[in-house]
Amino acid sequence: MAECLFTGIGNQILQIMLYSFLFPQRFRGKGVSVLLLLLRVFFGVMFFMHGIDKMMNFSQLSDTFPNIMGFGSYMSLMLAIFAEFCCSLFLLAGLLFRITLLPMIITMGVAFFDIHDAMLPEGELSLIYLVVFIILYLVGPGRYSLDYLIDSRFRKP
Numbered sequence: 001m002a003e004c005l006f007t008g009i010g011n012q013i014l015q016i017m018l019y020s021f022l023f024p025q026r027f028r029g030k031g032v033s034v035l036l037l038l039l040r041v042f043f044g045v046m047f048f049m050h051g052i053d054k055m056m057n058f059s060q061l062s063d064t065f066p067n068i069m070g071f072g073s074y075m076s077l078m079l080a081i082f083a084e085f086c087c088s089l090f091l092l093a094g095l096l097f098r099i100t101l102l103p104m105i106i107t108m109g110v111a112f113f114d115i116h117d118a119m120l121p122e123g124e125l126s127l128i129y130l131v132v133f134i135i136l137y138l139v140g141p142g143r144y145s146l147d148y149l150i151d152s153r154f155r156k157p
Contacts, residue, residue: 021098023151024140033142037094040141043132044092047104051085068110083107091136094145101137108133 054061054077065077083103090100108130116123141147 022096023147024098028143028148030143033144036136036139036142037144039132039136040091040094040145043129043136044088047084047091047129048088051081051083051088054081055085066115068114079103080107094141094147097141097145097147098137101133105130105133105137 058077058081061077062074065073065080067073068076068079071079084107087100087104090096091104108126111126112118112123112130116126120127
């Protein structure tokens, strides 16, 4: 009986933790949300442009792209395109925000620490992206996002 009670409570705690992770409640003031929207749009568009560039030059890059963590050049390029092209669209919309930022953070971490050997100024842009994406991950998307709309639709009164 007690084991069944703890299982039910454990599931509720996991659901609350998952919900809090996906839909952060802090930093939802109008001023902060406008700033977060501007950051999302600016860095999302910039990152999207990197993804488009990689897609347009795919045939040339697929042979010369760095082999990261043993994936091979082709797969490493595909993962970079996924992070830069696909995830940036979700970033712009503020949809599945924290999940979307994980591949972007990993990509920029690999770019800065592995490709550029944590050297400045060569890795400066990847470091800027990395820091901004980590900050956005910690803060959340703000109220002007699809995550906020989903949260407000399903939030209990």
